[in-house]
Amino acid sequence: MADDKDRGKGNPSLRNPGRRRFLKGVGAVGAGAALVDKLALPGEGLAEAANPNAVPAGAKLKIALEINGQKRQATVESRTTLLSAMRDHLEPAVSGPKLVCDHGTCGACTVLLDGKPVYSCLVLALDASTKKITTVEGLGSADKLSVVQQAFVEKDALMCGFCTPGFVMSVTACLNANPNATVDQVRAACQGNFCRCGTYPKIFEAAMAAKGTQHAWMQTIENAVKGT
Amino acid sequence: MADTAPKKKKIRVPKVVNGIETMVEIEVDDTGGPAWGPNDQHTLLNHRLTRVDGPVKVSGAAVYSYDVRLPGMLYGRILRSPHAHARVKKIDDSAARRIPGVHAIATVQGLRARERPDKAAGADASAKAARGKQPELPPHEVRYEGEPIAAVAAISPEIADDAIHALRADFEVLPHAVTADAAIKPDAPKVLGEGNLEEKEKKGELDKVEAALKQCDAIVEAEYRTQTIHHTCLETHGIVVDYRGRDAATVYASTQGTFTIPPDAAKALDLDESRITAIVEHMGGGFGAKWGIGMEGKLGCELSRQAKAPVKMMLARHDEFVTAGNRSGSWQKLKAGVAKDGTLVAVQARQYRLGGIGAGSQAGQPYVYSAVSSYREVYSLHTNVDSSRAMRAPGHPQASFAIESLMDELAYKIGMDPVQFRKKNLKDAAYHRQLDRGAKEIGWDRRNKVPGEGAGPLKRGIGCGVGTWGGGGRPQCKVTVTIARDGAVNVSVGTQDLGTGTRTYTRAIVAEELGLKIADVREHIGNSKLGAANGSGGSTTAASLSPAVKDAAVNARVEMASKLAQVLQAKPEEVSFRGGEVTAGGKSLRWKQACAALPATGISAHGEWKPGLSDNGVHGATFAEVEVDIETGHVRPIKIVHVQDVGLPLNRLAIESQLNGGIIQSLGMALWEGRVMDERLGVMVNPSFNDYKLPGTLEIPEIVALIDDADTRQAVIGVGEPALIPTVGAVANAVFNASGVRVRELPITPDKILMGLQPQGGTT
Numbered sequence: 001m002a003d004d005k006d007r008g009k010g011n012p013s014l015r016n017p018g019r020r021r022f023l024k025g026v027g028a029v030g031a032g033a034a035l036v037d038k039l040a041l042p043g044e045g046l047a048e049a050a051n052p053n054a055v056p057a058g059a060k061l062k063i064a065l066e067i068n069g070q071k072r073q074a075t076v077e078s079r080t081t082l083l084s085a086m087r088d089h090l091e092p093a094v095s096g097p098k099l100v101c102d103h104g105t106c107g108a109c110t111v112l113l114d115g116k117p118v119y120s121c122l123v124l125a126l127d128a129s130t131k132k133i134t135t136v137e138g139l140g141s142a143d144k145l146s147v148v149q150q151a152f153v154e155k156d157a158l159m160c161g162f163c164t165p166g167f168v169m170s171v172t173a174c175l176n177a178n179p180n181a182t183v184d185q186v187r188a189a190c191q192g193n194f195c196r197c198g199t200y201p202k203i204f205e206a207a208m209a210a211k212g213t214q215h216a217w218m219q220t221i222e223n224a225v226k227g228t
Numbered sequence: 229m230a231d232t233a234p235k236k237k238k239i240r241v242p243k244v245v246n247g248i249e250t251m252v253e254i255e256v257d258d259t260g261g262p263a264w265g266p267n268d269q270h271t272l273l274n275h276r277l278t279r280v281d282g283p284v285k286v287s288g289a290a291v292y293s294y295d296v297r298l299p300g301m302l303y304g305r306i307l308r309s310p311h312a313h314a315r316v317k318k319i320d321d322s323a324a325r326r327i328p329g330v331h332a333i334a335t336v337q338g339l340r341a342r343e344r345p346d347k348a349a350g351a352d353a354s355a356k357a358a359r360g361k362q363p364e365l366p367p368h369e370v371r372y373e374g375e376p377i378a379a380v381a382a383i384s385p386e387i388a389d390d391a392i393h394a395l396r397a398d399f400e401v402l403p404h405a406v407t408a409d410a411a412i413k414p415d416a417p418k419v420l421g422e423g424n425l426e427e428k429e430k431k432g433e434l435d436k437v438e439a440a441l442k443q444c445d446a447i448v449e450a451e452y453r454t455q456t457i458h459h460t461c462l463e464t465h466g467i468v469v470d471y472r473g474r475d476a477a478t479v480y481a482s483t484q485g486t487f488t489i490p491p492d493a494a495k496a497l498d499l500d501e502s503r504i505t506a507i508v509e510h511m512g513g514g515f516g517a518k519w520g521i522g523m524e525g526k527l528g529c530e531l532s533r534q535a536k537a538p539v540k541m542m543l544a545r546h547d548e549f550v551t552a553g554n555r556s557g558s559w560q561k562l563k564a565g566v567a568k569d570g571t572l573v574a575v576q577a578r579q580y581r582l583g584g585i586g587a588g589s590q591a592g593q594p595y596v597y598s599a600v601s602s603y604r605e606v607y608s609l610h611t612n613v614d615s616s617r618a619m620r621a622p623g624h625p626q627a628s629f630a631i632e633s634l635m636d637e638l639a640y641k642i643g644m645d646p647v648q649f650r651k652k653n654l655k656d657a658a659y660h661r662q663l664d665r666g667a668k669e670i671g672w673d674r675r676n677k678v679p680g681e682g683a684g685p686l687k688r689g690i691g692c693g694v695g696t697w698g699g700g701g702r703p704q705c706k707v708t709v710t711i712a713r714d715g716a717v718n719v720s721v722g723t724q725d726l727g728t729g730t731r732t733y734t735r736a737i738v739a740e741e742l743g744l745k746i747a748d749v750r751e752h753i754g755n756s757k758l759g760a761a762n763g764s765g766g767s768t769t770a771a772s773l774s775p776a777v778k779d780a781a782v783n784a785r786v787e788m789a790s791k792l793a794q795v796l797q798a799k800p801e802e803v804s805f806r807g808g809e810v811t812a813g814g815k816s817l818r819w820k821q822a823c824a825a826l827p828a829t830g831i832s833a834h835g836e837w838k839p840g841l842s843d844n845g846v847h848g849a850t851f852a853e854v855e856v857d858i859e860t861g862h863v864r865p866i867k868i869v870h871v872q873d874v875g876l877p878l879n880r881l882a883i884e885s886q887l888n889g890g891i892i893q894s895l896g897m898a899l900w901e902g903r904v905m906d907e908r909l910g911v912m913v914n915p916s917f918n919d920y921k922l923p924g925t926l927e928i929p930e931i932v933a934l935i936d937d938a939d940t941r942q943a944v945i946g947v948g949e950p951a952l953i954p955t956v957g958a959v960a961n962a963v964f965n966a967s968g969v970r971v972r973e974l975p976i977t978p979d980k981i982l983m984g985l986q987p988q989g990g991t992t
Contacts, residue, residue, distance in 0.1 A: 077386055088297070088385055095295035096288020098512070100462045101545045105917035108462060136288035145283060153282035156881045159889060160727030161285030162462040162512030168286055187925040194917060196460050196513050197727050198889030200928040 063129045067094055068138030069224075076125045083109045085125035086135070096136040096165045100194075107193030108162060110169040111135050117173040119192070136165035139172060139221065147217040148172045151210035152203070159197035166193050171207045175214040183208060235259065239839055241702035242766050247484070247516040247618025248589060249698055249766035256703070261838035262782040264942045267876050272740040276881040279732045280746065281510065281725065290510045293480040294542050296468040302331050302381035304528050304541035305388040307395050308551060309370040309377050312404035312612040312910025313417065316368040316377050316397060324380060324394040329387040332534035333395075334527050335378040337368040342530075369402075371419065371585050372614045373911045374550025379527035381539050404612040404910040408559050408582050411611045419585060419610040426610065428581070431592065432603035440574035440601050444565025448637045452562065452630035453973040454956075455902035456582065457555035458548075458920060459619055463512020465552045466542030467525045469493065473536035476503040481521065482542070484514040485763025486722045486756050492521040496529035508724040508754035515893075516618035517553040519763060524551075549915035553617030554903065556581050556588030558626035559609070562634050564599070570644050570652040572597055572635075577604040581623075586615030589623030595631040596696050597653045612910060618765055620890065621697060621949035625897060625956050632693035632957025633972060636964065640679070646961065647672060647692060659694050661938055662849035662871040666692065669869045669932060670851040680968025685859045688866065691961025692851045695953030699946035700844025701771030703837040706759035707780040709738055711788060711831040715820040717742060719780065720752040723761035723773055728948050729882030730769060734777050736879065741781035742788075743805035744819060759834075767946030770878060771842035774944045780835025787831050792817070795825045843943035847936075848872040848950045850891070852958035853929075856967040858985055861978025863899055863963055865929035868955060873939035874947045880935060883947060887933035890951030896923045897952075898959035902975050 060075045065085065074089045083102075086094040097120050098108040104122040111120045112134035120128075140146035145153065148171050158164040167190060174181050174189035181189070186207040195203070237258035242249045267274055284290040309316070321333045344365065368377060378395055382388040403417035410416055411424045418424065441447060463482050467489075471477035479493045489506035497504070511518070521529070528541030543552060559580040565573050572594070581588030587608045594602055639649035647667050651660050666672075675690040676682060707721045719738045725731045735749045742749075752758060762772050788810075789803035796803060798812035805811075810822040817825070853866040868891050877883050900921040904914045914920045933951070956974070964970050969984030 077384075079386060084385060087295070088303070093295070093297050094288075095291070095297075098292075098462070099294065100464075101917045103545065103916060103918065106462065136286070140287055142283040142287045142289050145287060149283075149286040152286045153278050156278060156282075156885050158279070158282060158285050158727075159729075159885055160462070160513040161281070161290055161510060162292065164285050165288045187928075190925045194462070194922050194924060196462050196515070196893075196922070197885075198892030198923070199885060200892065200923075200925055201888050201931050202885060203925075204928075 061126065063125060065125065065129055065133060066131070067133045068135060074125065078124070078126060080125045081121050082111070082123040082125045082128040082133070083120040086120065094135055094137060098162055098165060100162065106163070106166070107170060108166040110166040110193065112169060112173060115176065117170055136168050139168065146172070147214045148175065148206070148210045151206040155202045155206040155209060157199050157202040157206040159199055163193060163195040167195065167203055171203065171210070172214065175207065175211050176218055179212055179215045181207065181211055242698045242700045242768055242844060243702065244763065244766040244768055246519045247765035248622055249768070254702065256839045261840055262778055264778070264841060264876055267940060267942060270740060272736040272746065273733070274877050274880060277732055277736055277746065277879045279729055279882060280735055280751070281731050285510070292463055292510045292512050293466065293468055293482045294463050294512065296480045296540065298468065298470055298538040301468070301538040301540055302383060302531065302535055303385045303388045304379055304381045304531050304539045305392045306376045306524060306527065306543065306547055307378040307392050307397065308547060309373060309375045309399070310911070311370065311399055311401050312373045312406050313402040314370050314399040315402065316370065317400055318398045319378055320396040323396070324391040327382070327387060327391050327394060329383040330380055330391045331383070331537065332381040332531040333378065333391070334530040334534065336376055336523070336527070337365065339526055339530055340368065341365055372612050374547070374614055376523045376527060376551060379531060379541070381531035381535055406612050406905045406910045407907050408557070408580060408609055408611065410907055411609055419612055424610045426608040428587070428608055429592065429604065429606040433601065434603045436601045437574045437576050437603040441563065441565045441576065444573050445568045446638065446641045447563065447565045448634060448641060449563040450634065450637065450972055452560045452633060454558045454626045454629055454897070455974050456557040457619065457897055457901050458903060459515040459517040459553060460548070460920070460922060461513035461515060461517065464543040464545065464548040465518055465522055465524055467521055467528050468538065468540045469528050469532045470538045471497055471529070471532045472538070475499065478505045478507060479521070480507045481525070482511045482518060483508055484518045484724065484726060484765060486724050486754055487760060488520045488763055490756050492525060493529060496521065496526045497533060504756070506756040511724060511726060514726050514764065515620045516622060516765065545917070546915050549920065550912055551614050553619070554584070554614060555619035555622070556583035556586070556590070556616035556626070558582060558590050558630070560593070560630040562593060562630060564594070564634055564638060566638050566642060568642060570642065570649045572599045572653040573601070575599040575602040579604060579606045580609040581606065582609055582611065583616035584611050584613030586617070588616045589618070591623045591627035593627060593631055595627045596694060597631060597635065598655050599653070613905065620893060621952050624695060624697070624953045625894060628693060628695050628953045629956045629960060629974065632954065633960050633970070636691065636961040637970065650692070650694065654694065656847060658847040658873055658939065659849060662847060662873070662936055663692065663694070665934070665936070666849045666851045666869050666871045669934070670853060670867060672851065676965050679965050686855055686857055687966045688853060688855050689962045689964065689966025690851060690853045691958045691963070691965050692849065693954035693957035693961065694847065694849045695950055697767060697846050697947070697950035697953070698844050699767035699771055699846055699950070701768055701775060701837055701842035701944065704760065704762040705773045705776040705837055707776040707835040708759055709780040709784040709833045709835070711784055711823060711826065713823050713826050713828065713830055715823040717744065717749045718752060719749060719777060720758045721761050721773065721776070722756050722758035723753050723769065724764060725753060726764050728764070728769065728886060729879050730773065732882060733770065733774060733878040737774060737777045738781045741778070741785050741805070743807055743809065745808065748819070767948040767950070770946045771844070771944045772837055774878060775837045775841030776835045778835065778841055779838050780833050783835055784831055784833035787833055788826070791826055791831070792822055841943060843875050843941050843945050846873050846945050846947055846950050848954055850954040850958040852955060852962040854959060854962040854966055856963055856981060858967055858981070861981035863976055863981065865895055865899070865927070865959065867930040867932070868895070869932045869934070870951050870955065871934045871936050872947060872951055873936040875939060875941040875943045875945035877935055878944060883935060884933050886948050887951040888931055890949065891931055891933065891955050892923050892928065894952045894955030895927070895959065897974060898956040899975050900927070
């Protein structure tokens with residue numbers, strides 16, 4: 001469930017939303033009922049929210065997201081996660097980041113937020129609106145793969161492929177931070193990613209094959225983004 | 229052509245239903261067909277091929293069912309029963325219906341009512357229906373926590389969640405039994421109406437075994453338990469149904485069987501099967517659990533029917549744990565005796581399959597070992613838990629863990645080298661070869677001669693185990709290969725790629741036959757409008773599909789040779805295809821030149837499975853080295869060596885990955901994973917990746933997966949499953965060798981090690 005800290009700092013109209021507006025933003029009546037239980041704080045706005053007919057359908061918020069160097073517009077609710085915004089609310093969708101656990105445990109939704117790897121299922125879309133978002137699509141495309149992506153293909157570091165975008169992001173972030181990372185450092189960097197097919201040994205191989213040259217690749221991406 | 233009918237022969241082939249394999253006899257033409265040739269003569273097959281769908285998967289471009297988003301699409305969510313056993317008295321959906329953005333609500337009881345006229349097709353029922361007076365349906369009785377009872381469809385996932393929370397269901401809660409120990413009690417609540425114990429098999433002569441046991445030099449009697457394991461496919465079960473109220477629908481499904489979708493969806497949507505197109509472009513893991521559209525798919529179709537809009541109905545992660553299947557647990561009571569020389573004289577087994585409301589699966593004991601005499605009784609012991617489903621080598625790792633532990637105990641008891649003891653009781657020479665190779669690779673001589681010996685709190689040990697699997701093929705795929713005048717080569721079949729590398733070998737077989745590069749061929753799969761193909765269960769895909777691809781490719785080559793013979797002024801049989809050129813009589817044409825000489829319609833050739841191109845039956849041996857911290861009870865796997873025969877390795881790189889995957893899932897079963905049930909509440913207490921411990925990057929040991937090339941069968945055999953089987957027993961035996969603690973109940977967690985280290989302990 002959404003919490004109400006640090007919300008909407010990128011959008012002046014959303015600063016200090018207040019509990020009343022927050023509940024409106026959360027919106028739909030069912031959530032109203034459910035949230036009243038969860039918040040368990042008596043006070044303004046609750047009566048209104050608890051009345052199913054008084055709350056308009058989740059207040060829609062227009063936000064801008066900078067994804068892979070492109071400014072994108074999305075209409076979301078205040079509780080919408082960055083992952084859901086990309087997959088379900090952007091048109092066309094950005095579906096490289098996968099929804100797997102929705103609880104910040106599996107890493108399949110990993111993206112870079114201002115260069116740092118985060119679980120996009122744990123970031124509210126609103127909170128991401130002031131930051132640079134890089135998804136697996138932003139690293140390279142099928143006909144022009146990044147160094148890490150190419151290494152994943154060459155070492156067979158994927159099987160069903162559903163965890164792969166997350167691992168590619170975690171390995172990329174690891175090598176960006178430490179171009180000479182050891183296998184143990186790659187293991188540590190990817191400890192928040194799960195693969196059920198069991199590609200781990202090949203992922204370690206891919207990371208070792210990519211290290212050293214990955215940094216140069218990221219420079220070319222950043223230059224390309226700056227150029228646009 | 230001979231004018232006599234072709235000679236026939238009978239062969240035994242695997243038949244797989246919902247991932248569970250049985251052997252059946254079929255009749256096939258006894259004529260020489262295409263052949264693969266020697267395994268070391270291939271130009272593409274038996275090499276390390278990178279997978280052709282790699283680039284789209286690593287760049288996020290691959291579209292899985294979960295990624296499909298259609299105009300006007302609604303998001304479905306499931307309401308699950310919070311009770312292990314209850315009757316659904318009433319579902320009040322009035323609040324949910326008032327939520328703006330909620331477009332449809334369906335209940336399982338509603339589906340049952342809709343399905344009823346079909347089920348009761350008798351004259352009586354239709355007469356009653358005609359009078360508009362159906363007897364009231366008995367209430368929906370749920371038999372496990374998590375059983376779906378209703379579903380909603382809304383314009384966003386968030387609103388669908390709201391609607392689920394707004395549904396109010398009233399239950400009449402009934403008594404439950406969710407653990408084997410509770411369910412086996414005489415006064416236990418009845419899970420399926422009758423008793424909870426269902427006899428499955430009795431085999432052997434009990435009298436003989438009992439008499440033989442009295443003559444043995446050493447006896448071990450022990451109980452082994454294996455836990456319930458979850459598939460935890462990263463892409464959950466589900467479908468996106470594109471139906472807008474007209475006479476056709478497209479269903480995007482995360483499934484192991486493209487062709488299992490249309491019959492189910494047709495029924496759920498009241499359409500003809502031929503009006504359904506199933507799409508399985510990419511899918512995020514199955515491991516045995518994904519067949520047909522399931523209850524979630526039925527509800528998704530119903531929501532789509534009501535809303536006249538496409539619906540995405542993918543299970544949430546919690547749903548996936550509690551209502552999408554599992555590997556059945558086991559409880560095995562074994563007694564075995566040996567002679568001094570290591571001969572396994574007698575084995576007596578009482579085996580319970582713990583498959584919840586399902587039957588469960590468990591290979592019969594003494595599994596791969598030959599005993600002079602053996603007797604077993606096999607039962608399903610039902611509990612109020614979601615039905616087990618096939619899971620990667622269904623029934624085998626459970627049986628393997630128990631028998632490998634038992635064999636180890638017997639070997640230590642008579643003071644015999646566990647490898648020699650196994651070889652003494654394994655008939656098949658393949659095991660002997662593989663055990664010798666694995667022992668050499670891991671350094672078997674380094675093991676503790678006395679379990680638990682060695683100074684310091686970190687103790688290392690080595691153990692081993694073996695396993696078997698089928699992996700054969702049968703005629704069930706229809707493949708088309710086309711060659712166009714512009715040089716394009718396409719191979720089409722409706723099959724699916726679970727991450728096993730189906731796309732890659734399909735392309736490679738055609739490319740090799742035509743002397744081309746992999747990039748010169750395009751494959752089209754995952755569509756029920758393409759040629760028929762079997763579901764991917766029992767490791768039967770490669771062995772069923774690759775012969776049909778080979779047959780189609782050979783037919784395409786032969787047809788092309790006959791068309792080009794004139795151009796090259798040679799006989800068709802003199803035309804060769806190599807290195808991107810078509811050559812005969814000293815003349816060579818580049819591939820595109822050769823294709824330009826084809827008739828305008830190009831070439832379209834078909835292929836089917838042919839006997840002789842696939843085989844059945846593989847063997848594997850695993851050695852595990854572990855480190856046990858006797859102060860904390862923590863077990864760290866150090867190294868796994870697995871030797872596997874595979875017949876003709878279609879793609880060595882992909883096979884290596886499949887072996888790694890099986891080994892890692894087996895490690896999870898040995899050391900970390902397991903569903904935990906609360907007997908009082910009747911619920912699963914760890915239905916998330918936080919609490920269900922999967923193998924992660926920090927746990928993975930050094931893994932050496934070896935293809936046993938001494939197996940020179942020139943035939944394809946599937947090996948998606950077998951590597952999962954012996955690792956679990958090998959790890960348990962390594963733990964014993966390291967620490968002297970015999971853990972007979974999985975997973976081998978620190979508490980069990982510490983209990984075993986207690987002075988009165990030694991075993992748990």
